[in-house]
Amino acid sequence: MISTQLFYGGGGILLLLLGLWSFLVHAPLLRKLIALNVMGAGVFHILVATAYRGLDTPPDPVPHALVLTGIVVAVSATALALAFGQRLDRDDDR
Amino acid sequence: MTRFVSLVLLPLGLAAIGVVLIWTFYLAATGEAGARLADLALARVPETGVSNPVTSVLLNYRAYDTLLELAVLLAALLGIWSLGPAAPGFQRGGEILQGMVDWFVPLLILAAGYMLWVGAYAPGGAFQAGALLGSAGVMLALAGYPSAGLPSERLLRLLSILGILAFCLVGLVLMVLGLGFLTYPPELAKWLILLIETGATLAIGVTLAAAYLGGRPDHTSEVDAP
Amino acid sequence: MIDSLALAIVAPLLGAVVVTLFPRHAQRLGVAAAVVSAAAALAITAVVWTDGVLRSELGGWGVPLAITLQADGLSAALLGMASLVALSVSVYAGGYFSSPQDGERLADDSRSRHFWPLWLLLWSALNGLFLAGDLFNLYVTLELLGLSAAALGALTGSREAVEANLRYLLVGLLGSLFYLLGVALIYTAYGVLDIGLLAEVIAPGPVAATAMALMFGGLLLKAALFPMHFWLPPAHANAPAPVSAVLSALVVKAAFYLVLRLWLDLYGPITPLGAANLLGLLGAAAVLWGSWRALRAERLKLLAAYSTVAQMGYLFIGFPLIAATAAGPARDNLIAAIVLLALTHGFAKAGFFLAAGMVQKTAGHDRIDNLGGAAQGLPAAAFTIGLAGVALIGLPPSGTFIAKWILLEQSLILGLWWWVLVMMIGTLLAVGYVFRVLSRAFNREPTPYRFVNDARAEIPALLLGALSALVLGLAAQPLWTLLGQGVIG
Numbered sequence: 001m002i003s004t005q006l007f008y009g010g011g012g013i014l015l016l017l018l019g020l021w022s023f024l025v026h027a028p029l030l031r032k033l034i035a036l037n038v039m040g041a042g043v044f045h046i047l048v049a050t051a052y053r054g055l056d057t058p059p060d061p062v063p064h065a066l067v068l069t070g071i072v073v074a075v076s077a078t079a080l081a082l083a084f085g086q087r088l089d090r091d092d093d094r
Numbered sequence: 095m096t097r098f099v100s101l102v103l104l105p106l107g108l109a110a111i112g113v114v115l116i117w118t119f120y121l122a123a124t125g126e127a128g129a130r131l132a133d134l135a136l137a138r139v140p141e142t143g144v145s146n147p148v149t150s151v152l153l154n155y156r157a158y159d160t161l162l163e164l165a166v167l168l169a170a171l172l173g174i175w176s177l178g179p180a181a182p183g184f185q186r187g188g189e190i191l192q193g194m195v196d197w198f199v200p201l202l203i204l205a206a207g208y209m210l211w212v213g214a215y216a217p218g219g220a221f222q223a224g225a226l227l228g229s230a231g232v233m234l235a236l237a238g239y240p241s242a243g244l245p246s247e248r249l250l251r252l253l254s255i256l257g258i259l260a261f262c263l264v265g266l267v268l269m270v271l272g273l274g275f276l277t278y279p280p281e282l283a284k285w286l287i288l289l290i291e292t293g294a295t296l297a298i299g300v301t302l303a304a305a306y307l308g309g310r311p312d313h314t315s316e317v318d319a320p
Numbered sequence: 321m322i323d324s325l326a327l328a329i330v331a332p333l334l335g336a337v338v339v340t341l342f343p344r345h346a347q348r349l350g351v352a353a354a355v356v357s358a359a360a361a362l363a364i365t366a367v368v369w370t371d372g373v374l375r376s377e378l379g380g381w382g383v384p385l386a387i388t389l390q391a392d393g394l395s396a397a398l399l400g401m402a403s404l405v406a407l408s409v410s411v412y413a414g415g416y417f418s419s420p421q422d423g424e425r426l427a428d429d430s431r432s433r434h435f436w437p438l439w440l441l442l443w444s445a446l447n448g449l450f451l452a453g454d455l456f457n458l459y460v461t462l463e464l465l466g467l468s469a470a471a472l473g474a475l476t477g478s479r480e481a482v483e484a485n486l487r488y489l490l491v492g493l494l495g496s497l498f499y500l501l502g503v504a505l506i507y508t509a510y511g512v513l514d515i516g517l518l519a520e521v522i523a524p525g526p527v528a529a530t531a532m533a534l535m536f537g538g539l540l541l542k543a544a545l546f547p548m549h550f551w552l553p554p555a556h557a558n559a560p561a562p563v564s565a566v567l568s569a570l571v572v573k574a575a576f577y578l579v580l581r582l583w584l585d586l587y588g589p590i591t592p593l594g595a596a597n598l599l600g601l602l603g604a605a606a607v608l609w610g611s612w613r614a615l616r617a618e619r620l621k622l623l624a625a626y627s628t629v630a631q632m633g634y635l636f637i638g639f640p641l642i643a644a645t646a647a648g649p650a651r652d653n654l655i656a657a658i659v660l661l662a663l664t665h666g667f668a669k670a671g672f673f674l675a676a677g678m679v680q681k682t683a684g685h686d687r688i689d690n691l692g693g694a695a696q697g698l699p700a701a702a703f704t705i706g707l708a709g710v711a712l713i714g715l716p717p718s719g720t721f722i723a724k725w726i727l728l729e730q731s732l733i734l735g736l737w738w739w740v741l742v743m744m745i746g747t748l749l750a751v752g753y754v755f756r757v758l759s760r761a762f763n764r765e766p767t768p769y770r771f772v773n774d775a776r777a778e779i780p781a782l783l784l785g786a787l788s789a790l791v792l793g794l795a796a797q798p799l800w801t802l803l804g805q806g807v808i809g
Contacts, residue, residue: 009119009123014112036493036494036497046501047507061136062155063507065151069163069456069460070500076170079302079306080467082308083174083308085486088482088483114526115530155381159456166460169441169467175434259334273380274376275323277379
């Protein structure tokens with residue numbers, strides 16, 4: 001059980017670091033936003049790995065609910081940031 | 095120099111952080127400190143009015159989180175509206191696309207209704223249902239409906255706050271009745287959760303679709319709903 | 321059974337809903353919602369003061385399952401300050417957005433429409449944050465705070481404002497993700513999210529330390545502690561004046577509050593002195609760098625924003641002192657002193673920004689070198705800047721004076737003279753930047769006819785200035801009583 005948890009948790013940590021690297025290195029808004037979402041996916045991965053309690057035991061529903069809440073928050077934030085970017089692009093065109 | 099930093103130094107630093115994180119995650123996952131919430135949460139699911147444990151957490155144990163999360167969605171939508179009008183829509187799609195959209199949108203709405211209902215006892219619920227509704231809006235926008243099938247501004251505003259309104263009113267009424275904020279009486283829990291989830295589904299659906307349009311509703315093009 | 325804690329969060333939230341529904345009456349409904357929200361929150365402060373800690377387990381499931389709301393002295397103190405600032409800002413905003421600005425009459429009405437719902441959402445996030453007793457719930461309130469704050473900051477619509485607030489939004493999201501990762505680690509190790517329960521089981525070790533580094537890292541980014549302050553000055557200086565006031569006085573303070581809360585409740589006892597010293601060191605750097613940049617700033621609002629960077633630094637200098645002091649009256653005094661410092665700065669900076677907004681509106685700009693005669697044209701605004709300046713410098717009888725006195729005294733007792741040096745230099749620089757503004761504002765123009773010209777804008781600003789410079793200092797004792805409820809003593 002612990003190896004499965006570690007596999008998924010480690011995958012989440014890897015995603016998080018890849019996202020963080022991209023966020024720090026790349027300047028364009030779109031790349032930063034994708035990077036943030038990859039990081040978010042990494043954190044959600046870790047939470048889902050935490051919920052896993054072996055094949056015979058039902059998973060812990062609390063982290064699952066936290067992930068669902070987190071996804072909606074991430075979608076909202078991404079949408080708002082994209083609107084900021086759209087506004088800046090429109091100002092450039094003028 | 096900056097290339098050196100971004101390709102060598104930074105990855106090395108991040109790798110070091112990664113090692114620490116994996117090590118502490120291992121320690122955290124193997125250590126047995128304190129009682130886990132899981133067993134308690136699962137044991138009390140029958141009292142929550144729904145049988146899907148995740149819905150129990152989202153709409154009952156931690157309903158207040160969900161209320162604030164709907165507020166986050168509303169804040170994003172209002173922020174998007176404050177940044178300017180929507181971009182001009184897409185070109186009207188060809189006949190094949192139109193025909194497909196005409197088929198898919200009702201199916202998506204139907205599927206959203208099913209998701210909402212099934213969430214009580216199986217994976218599903220307000221968010222999945224709202225996402226399906228939102229994707230119907232996105233599909234309409236892509237097919238060239240400039241308002242993405244969304245209603246007039248007044249109704250749009252009403253729909254976008256419906257989730258918060260349902261939550262707050264249920265919470266306040268229960269509080270005034272002496273049960274406590276968002277403390278559902280067990281015999282009514284199922285129906286109160288369904289009521290809140292219906293409001294939340296509509297709010298999430300229209301918010302996602304409106305967010306996809308990326309700006310406040312344009313008063314000039316209102317009558318093109320399918 | 322009326323749950324006043326839930327009410328303080330629901331009142332502004334419902335206000336936001338109503339304002340969203342009726343955008344045409346946004347202003348009137350918004351001010352009404354502000355009055356109700358402030359009353360609900362101030363009631364909590366009063367009840368905590370007289371009756372002690374308030375607690376509420378939402379949903380009736382009991383602690384491990386339910387989310388708890390809790391108001392102890394620390395929450396109540398910040399809640400009280402936030403309500404007074406928020407109410408003043410609301411009254412001020414009513415006038416600010418309805419009068420024409422830079423000749424564009426049309427845009428104003430839409431700004432007012434967008435301001436009110438976002439502002440009320442931000443307010444409910446603040447109240448939620450001060451009252452939350454659950455780590456994950458705090459994440460949601462942080463995100464609500466960050467999103468609404470960034471959207472509000474961009475309301476001026478200028479390119480600088482949109483760019484600066486986009487950066488603020490992204491930095492805030494990064495901070496929230498670090499915080500959430502810390503929470504995930506905590507949940508993996510301990511299986512609880514409630515702060516009270518966690519305090520009983522948390523043990524020193526690599527897991528707790530890593531989680532703390534992640535959570536504090538995210539929060540310090542949001543609190544703009546040097547060197548993570550880079551996003552603050554442009555974002556705060558380019559926002560509309562009432563929004564700048566809220567961002568500087570309350571939003572960064574919320575992140576600081578959370579650091580202090582986690583420190584006092586969870587991490588203080590299990591953290592080595594080195595971590596506290598690091599916080600203090602960054603705080604010291606913030607004091608010096610922020611004050612220096614404020615002294616060199618060309619615009620009034622930019623000066624105020626850099627001054628916020630510096631003033632946040634003082635708050636963090638408190639941590640190494642608290643960590644080095646054994647539990648007892650001396651440590652209690654230190655905790656009360658940094659809370660007093662935070663409250664005073666909240667009132668002072670809000671008043672300062674509101675006054676700066678009046679200057680900018682009347683003069684059409686806020687370049688400090690061209691402020692000549694502003695004091696005569698806007699006596700109330702100039703007087704407010706003077707009052708806020710007294711508090712920013714830390715002259716008696718402001719709350720800052722008492723707070724700095726306690727910090728200095730304790731540093732000397734502990735023999736940590738370098739903190740004394742930093743606070744002295746910071747104070748001198750503050751004298752410099754405050755008097756730079758005042759000396760430009762007063763010159764030999766004819767004496768004004770009236771002191772108050774626009775009551776709706778000037779009275780809230782004056783009240784905030786007076787609270788910071790006079791009331792909090794002369795009547796600081798109640799704060800000790802309030803913090804006695806579950807925090808100190």
